[in-house]
Amino acid sequence: MKIALSGGGTGGHIYPALALIREIQKQDKNAEFLYIGTKNGLEASIVPRANIPFQSIEISGFKRSLSLDNVKTIWRFLKGVQESKKMLKEFQPDVVIGTGGYVCGPVVYAGAKLGVPTIIHEQNSVPGLTNKFLSKYVDKVAVCFDEAVASFPKGKVVMTGNPRATEVLGQNAINGKLSVGLDPAKPSVLIFGGSRGARPINDAVLKTFTQLASRPYEVLYITGEVHYESVKKEAELAGNPENIKIKPFIHNMPEVLAGTDLAVTRAGATTLAELTSLGIPSILIPSPYVTNNHQEKNARALSDHGAAELLLEGDLSANKLIESIDRILLDEDKIVAMKSAAKKIGVPDAADRLYNVMKKLMKDK
Numbered sequence: 001m002k003i004a005l006s007g008g009g010t011g012g013h014i015y016p017a018l019a020l021i022r023e024i025q026k027q028d029k030n031a032e033f034l035y036i037g038t039k040n041g042l043e044a045s046i047v048p049r050a051n052i053p054f055q056s057i058e059i060s061g062f063k064r065s066l067s068l069d070n071v072k073t074i075w076r077f078l079k080g081v082q083e084s085k086k087m088l089k090e091f092q093p094d095v096v097i098g099t100g101g102y103v104c105g106p107v108v109y110a111g112a113k114l115g116v117p118t119i120i121h122e123q124n125s126v127p128g129l130t131n132k133f134l135s136k137y138v139d140k141v142a143v144c145f146d147e148a149v150a151s152f153p154k155g156k157v158v159m160t161g162n163p164r165a166t167e168v169l170g171q172n173a174i175n176g177k178l179s180v181g182l183d184p185a186k187p188s189v190l191i192f193g194g195s196r197g198a199r200p201i202n203d204a205v206l207k208t209f210t211q212l213a214s215r216p217y218e219v220l221y222i223t224g225e226v227h228y229e230s231v232k233k234e235a236e237l238a239g240n241p242e243n244i245k246i247k248p249f250i251h252n253m254p255e256v257l258a259g260t261d262l263a264v265t266r267a268g269a270t271t272l273a274e275l276t277s278l279g280i281p282s283i284l285i286p287s288p289y290v291t292n293n294h295q296e297k298n299a300r301a302l303s304d305h306g307a308a309e310l311l312l313e314g315d316l317s318a319n320k321l322i323e324s325i326d327r328i329l330l331d332e333d334k335i336v337a338m339k340s341a342a343k344k345i346g347v348p349d350a351a352d353r354l355y356n357v358m359k360k361l362m363k364d365k
């Protein structure tokens with residue numbers, strides 16, 4: 001079986017595709033893959049690192065407002081479709097799957113126009129522009145939230161969950177802690193602002209350093225690649241306490257999550273699928289800078305059920321952050337209740353569900 005995949009820009013669109021690949025590899029040793037992305041997105045480093053054949057097209061995102069750039073984008077889209085058609089004709093896939101981000105626009109569109117079975121996977125409760133556009137042309141739309149169903153053509157939508165929820169299971173917590181310099185005997189908090197980091201979260205975290213230094217727990221603080229150098233400098237000025245380990249980005253997130261007692265993070269949909277599958281309590285600080293405020297909607301799907309606490313960016317401060325961490329982490333009953341609420345939302349068999357949708361589509365079409 002040959003599978004072409006595309007999805008990119010940020011980790012939240014790339015890791016679900018890689019998780020699906022891992023599931024297919026488990027069930028079909030002979031499966032072949034081609035991943036199409038852009039040279040500028042995170043996929044250009046993450047996908048080859050996972051040993052998956054990677055090719056790139058040139059494409060940029062569409063702006064919602066009227067702009068000359070959009071003319072360029074349309075031209076690039078059409079060029080991207082031609083390039084994708086060439087790659088797909090050469091690879092001859094049995095199915096094309098898009099996991100979001102503007103790069104999958106031309107790739108999945110090209111697949112549909114060539115008559116190849118096509119699927120898009122929408123991780124969020126509110127769909128992105130690219131997936132909305134593609135939903136008219138594809139055969140199936142796989143979703144993770146009930147709220148997303150109404151945004152897509154009836155009859156195409158299937159509820160699968162996010163394949164990354166499957167991939168993060170069964171990892172070794174001790175190895176995860178040791179790999180980032182944490183003490184396996186102590187509780188730990190993971191702080192990160194999505195796959196690229198978030199300046200407002202970094203600013204608040206840096207101001208908590210003096211207080212965090214006296215806490216009985218440890219902190220793994222992932223800054224995002226672009227923020228790392230400046231955060232490191234400020235952390236040194238603040239005395240960089242022993243119990244706070246700072247990294248720019250980590251590639252073994254499943255292992256690290258296995259040893260995490262509490263997560264403080266944005267509310268990207270793929271991160272939330274991981275947290276709920278593992279039953280990790282969280283403090284969610286949704287990014288207000290995303291389409292239709294979709295991260296807040298993602299976050300509320302957890303906080304409404306007691307699986308997470310919502311901390312809006314407007315209310316974020318160092319004091320509020322440390323008060324929330326202490327209140328949850330130092331209260332065993334609260335941790336147990338949040339864990340169980342998170343697990344109830346998780347969809348641990350999501351990868352198998354998506355693979356089954358794919359197999360059925362290929363059989364039927």
Ligand SMILES: CC(=O)N[C@H]1[C@@H](OP(=O)(O)OP(=O)(O)OC[C@H]2O[C@@H](n3ccc(=O)[nH]c3=O)[C@H](O)[C@@H]2O)O[C@H](CO)[C@@H](O)[C@@H]1O
Pocket residue numbers: 010011012013015100123124164192193194195196222248249250251252253266267268269270271272274287290294295298
């Ligand atoms: C600004 C923006 O548009 N963000 C979107 C993007 O976020 P973003 O890419 O930040 O997405 P998510 O938070 O959903 O996923 C991040 C992924 O990166 C992984 N990770 C993160 C840090 C690290 O050091 N190592 C690592 O592997 C996480 O475990 C997770 O698998 O895609 C999500 C999924 O469609 C959307 O919900 C977000 O709104």
